[in-house]
Amino acid sequence: MRATPGDKILIVVMILINGFLFLKTGLGTAGDWVVIEMNQREVSRHRLSENRVIPVKGELGITEVEIANGKARIRHSPCKNKICIKAGDIQYADRLIACIPNRIVVRVIGEKQRGVDAIVG
Amino acid sequence: MVRHSHKFIIHLAIVLLIAAIFSCTAKEKELLRRTQFLMGTLVEITVREMDFEKAQSALSSAFEEIQRLEKLMSTHLADSEISRLNDLAGGKSSLTLSPEVLEVIRRGIYWGNKTNGTLDISIEPVSRLWHFDNDTPSIPSTQALTEAARLVDFREIEIVESNVRLKQQGMSLHLGAIAKGYAVDRAMGILEKNGIRHALINAGGDLKVLGERKDGQPWKIGLQHPRQPEKMIASFTLSHKAVATSGDYQKYFIKDESRYHHILNPKNGMPAKKMISCTIIAETVMDADALATAVFVLGPENGMALVESLDGVEGMMVTESGSTLFSENFKSQPGFDLAGF
Known part of the structure; x- marks a missing residue:
């Protein structure tokens, strides 16, 4: 059962390819993240587990996104109707908060899910 | 012996290759x-x-x-068909509308009839009094609401083929x-x-x-x-x-x-x-x-x-x-x- 150097290289290459693809498709989204988008473009992402306040510049001004105790919310917004603030906290990967006037979307992605594809309300 | 060893390695490589292909396919199947x-x-x-x-x-x-x-249908866009129709309210002129806008208006009227006016697509004169999209929404006066409510009546939408007219001045559709x-x-x-x-x-x-x-x-x-x-x-x-x-x-x-x-x-x-x-x-x-x-x-x-x-x-x-x-x-x-x- 002696493997030639060529065999060894082949095995190592195949293991590396598998490992790469596994990490890319499986573990790449591990953990829960807060993704902030402005006009459909991601501007930043942050761990849901790290408490912080993130100012985001939108079309009307600065929206403040707060991450605290494993939840995210919009705590300040320059928009008029404040629907985004009334939307409250999000913590599951099925929810998002949108500030339509300021073109900001805050969404949670990751493993903390409730098994639904969309929330209506 | 050597031949067996090569066979084993080739089989192993095939298994790993199949696993890699499945890994890619799983990614493609994502939403x-x-x-x-x-x-x-x-x-x-x-x-x-x-x-x-x-x-x-x-x-x-x-x-x-x-x-x-x-x-075609937004009241926030001044040149939408609905905005132009609203601008003509109370006049003698009608506006020729696109089939899609007509379809929505007809369905609105259908539900207006079915619900005895509980759904009314001509509610805009009342809605705008509340300023819900402003930072200081307020309760309109009873008089203002009563006057605006008089303009809310989907039965006053006249449709002749593709031409639509709002019969009362001040009427306004919001779809x-x-x-x-x-x-x-x-x-x-x-x-x-x-x-x-x-x-x-x-x-x-x-x-x-x-x-x-x-x-x-x-x-x-x-x-x-x-x-x-x-x-x-x-x-x-x-x-x-x-x-x-x-x-x-x-x-x-x-x-x-x-x-x-x-x-x-x-x-x-x-x-x-x-x-x-x-x-x-x-x-x-x-x-x-x-x-x-x-x-x-x-x-x-x-x-x-x-x-x-x-x-x-x-x-x-x-x-x-x-x-x-x-x-x-x-x-x-x-x-x-x-x-x-």
Whole structure:
């Protein structure tokens, strides 16, 4: 059962390819993240587990996104109707908060899910 | 011996290669999602399609259709057909409208008749008095509401072939209660025409699904709790159907411990008070959208009677006290789960 150097290289290459693809498709989204988008473009992402306040510049001004105790919310917004603030906290990967006037979307992605594809309300 | 050793290694390589291919395939099977701000909300379209290019092209076409309809029907755009029609109100001239705008107006009138004016697409004169989109919404005076309510009457919309006229000066249409739903229906039609078999469109709670999220696994929908937005009050699965919810918990303000929200009774211009949330399942989002508003205004008793009288329509209502009411087959919806108020 002696493997030639060529065999060894082949095995190592195949293991590396598998490992790469596994990490890319499986573990790449591990953990829960807060993704902030402005006009459909991601501007930043942050761990849901790290408490912080993130100012985001939108079309009307600065929206403040707060991450605290494993939840995210919009705590300040320059928009008029404040629907985004009334939307409250999000913590599951099925929810998002949108500030339509300021073109900001805050969404949670990751493993903390409730098994639904969309929330209506 | 050497030959056996090579065979083993070649077999191992094949196994690893197959694993790698499956790993790639799993990635391709993932859902593709795109969002865009349209019709005053965030429209999110998710498709399940192996062919990435085909999915992207279908998504672009669907969004273009919603954008096209918004340009025709938005009252926020001065040159939309609806804005131009409103500008002509009370005059002798009519406006020739596109087939799509006509279809929505006709359906609005249909639901106006069916609900005895509880849904009225000419509610704009009353709605604008409340300034719900401003940072200082306020309660209009009774006199102002009474005067504006006189201008709210869908029966005063005159249609002759494709020509439409608003008979009274000061009348104004707002298709908000149904145009968004119509746009979602049309966008789903575009996806289907482009060969998409599995999709979900969510336009700020106006939602339609096609096919399944995975083979043998239908799309699962959660209903937001009306008073605790981070919670779900119920969930169920949906196949080839539409769902829409009207609630008093999005556009509202509190004054003297009373909640004033944007779902207005066309008869008196005041926020409807008999329930806090109404969810309708129907064949089209346009109808689900129209009925969610109409049933909310009608209240639990009359609203439930309307829902039960319609084929293929189910409803769930939540009252101020937290009671949940269901039409006969709502709870038979596959995968139904009630978390409770």
